[in-house]
Amino acid sequence: MATRGRTGDGAPASPPLRADAARNRAQVLAAAREAFRESGTAAPLDEVARRAGVNIATLYRRFPDRQALIRQVVVDAFTLVLDAARAAADASRADAPSALENFMMTLVHQRDMLVLPLIGGPPISDDEVMELQRGINTALEELLDVARADGTIRADVTGLDLITSAAMVCRPLPYLPVEEATALATRHVRVFLDGLRPAVSRELPPGPTFEDFAAHLRQ
Amino acid sequence: MATRGRTGDGAPASPPLRADAARNRAQVLAAAREAFRESGTAAPLDEVARRAGVNIATLYRRFPDRQALIRQVVVDAFTLVLDAARAAADASRADAPSALENFMMTLVHQRDMLVLPLIGGPPISDDEVMELQRGINTALEELLDVARADGTIRADVTGLDLITSAAMVCRPLPYLPVEEATALATRHVRVFLDGLRPAVSRELPPGPTFEDFAAHLRQ
Amino acid sequence: MATRGRTGDGAPASPPLRADAARNRAQVLAAAREAFRESGTAAPLDEVARRAGVNIATLYRRFPDRQALIRQVVVDAFTLVLDAARAAADASRADAPSALENFMMTLVHQRDMLVLPLIGGPPISDDEVMELQRGINTALEELLDVARADGTIRADVTGLDLITSAAMVCRPLPYLPVEEATALATRHVRVFLDGLRPAVSRELPPGPTFEDFAAHLRQ
Amino acid sequence: MATRGRTGDGAPASPPLRADAARNRAQVLAAAREAFRESGTAAPLDEVARRAGVNIATLYRRFPDRQALIRQVVVDAFTLVLDAARAAADASRADAPSALENFMMTLVHQRDMLVLPLIGGPPISDDEVMELQRGINTALEELLDVARADGTIRADVTGLDLITSAAMVCRPLPYLPVEEATALATRHVRVFLDGLRPAVSRELPPGPTFEDFAAHLRQ
DNA sequence: CATGAATGAGGGTTCATTCAT
């Protein structure tokens, strides 16, 4: 697991919450994910509190401002992704294509947790988030190294391609019911993976690296 | 061209706008696309008016409420896509894979016009929009028919797969500068197209049809 | 007739309007009466123009501001009342109670024209309106003088009592359909008139005079 | 008393307001009465809040929209009238004409509370309001039954006549100062009551019943 | 700790009014 303490935030040793407070906190985060997915990160915090079944002031006690709430949703999401990416890297030695497919499908199936990077809104340039993203990239590059050595995945694909593709695939059209959306996403994953087999045709044009990408987040 | 009159709306023969009014209208739509892309469809209309350089009341004169503005942005977007899809269908007889690639890349390059379906927000269940979507699907299925007969594109891919993939590919992470975002999107298109070559491997799992999709929009 | 020129305004000899302009003007006034009756004198002028079937700018050409429009509606109303009051004064010599009843019932039946004084809104302190009101009071006092001499109406009732009672009776509850509202108003007139017969009982307590009343309009 | 709890609303047992909140609520209602009386029910709610000395959002916390505020003003008004009507019905056994006069004068003296039915605006077709109106009518019919049996009031007058007359008399021309307006209203009440004595002259023409009236409110 | 209440500020929308055609 990549997380410790509360819900993956790196706050230094805050005393564990009382049981009810922890429950409230989790409900607020779940409600925030729902609301953000439906209406974007500008969704009314009243609404988030209502869905969570707590008073708005309780929400504020846990998350001093909107930014803090967004941040935690993002951290939770990237924490999940990091865990999955590391598992995939570990599994890649046995079977890299399967490991990658499992990684992608894990994200597809958990996509209700993966709200933020997929939605837009102001970028979160936060050290912890950055670190998580970097870890994800590292794990995926590790997987790709194995696969390139294997010859099981085309050589010109990067970790950033995988991350961003996964991000997109996790966000298919929002009004489809969940099973159909999953089916559609699964098909896209499959086509994408088929496209990742060692190229018999044209090489990919150059694209940004993870560092380019990270540079823009830092502003 | 799929459009006639103003900007592709099917309003029954309103007299053409005065030159200055038409200019204002176009500026409002451009500003709305910008704002919606950055902040979602809940973006302040004040802001849209300011970017367009008109008074908020002028915006309201043209678009009686937010919904009407969103709708027009969507209609304009789908009109472009429909034009491109029909061109691709026409070109497919000569070379289907190229026609498809051109279609995808046309969308990638025009993606500043293609705001809405990509953003979320409440679905627009509107007859005209529906008709445009259906037309797009029809054109792409026509292209696929040719390509399947050719044996140049795998048989188990549908028009809906193409539409939704295109939608996702046109919306890469928002904070990348335009050239890098284009490069990344281009790479994704290429991988996707490579994945569309006649499958040497597994067949795709079943997915929703366009009609399934349309049914959900109608509610 | 108490009026000359246009519609009873005392504007000094403006050239007569072109036929269509005159029609527009009359339609605007009729629409204003309707709107004012339903929503008060703060009713949107757009709405008035729409009901009149003219452009808002046309309304403004005729009535430079809301005040001017209200004023004309009031003047038209008081002009009607003045005509009726003078007719009643003339007829009072033959039969004062009947003359008074006819006066009251004339107002009841024309009450769609009698919009303003009955609705509230800021008082119109305008010389012409004042003059009309004074004329009405004078005529009614003349009628009362005859009746008091006759012994057909109680001696302690004043012109102001009649005016204000008439004003109230012309404005019964607004959501009744017109026939029922008229029936109700007629009953009130009858009771009131019966109460006006020479008192066998208590004398009325003192009340304001017309001059008191006028003083407050002048502010 | 016809009321219990807050201010006569039949809301099912909301917990009692905190003391300061209750004070604010009452001030808002008083301010609304003032503003509605002066400018109609379309009066700016900002203005209401300002007069009440509270923030506009506080007003909205208590009354979720304009309609709710209007409704409460009406309910409060009719509650007062109902209390007075029941008292009059009780007192009628001893002396019906005095009971009626007291009823009318009670309304005249409390007319700053009796804002809405007297002003117009959209009819409030609300069950609780309906019930109050029906109760008022019932009480007044009870009084009239006694009086008709007594022979102290003419037989052809109805409860609806009394209600609507009272409504009108409570709304004399708005710009008179309060003492003069009261004096004028008192005179009208007296004339009206004199007209209610057993008719020595003509019978009243037929008019709408309370049920007719109620039917129109229900639409 | 959790809630009800209050508030300031901002965004949505309408309206009165003026201008250009």
Add this chain to the structure above:
DNA sequence: TATGAATGAACCCTCATTCAT
């Protein structure tokens, strides 16, 4: 003259945020 268009200002209502209980 009559109209379409534009605008500034008002008003409605919601929301984020803070305070008192």
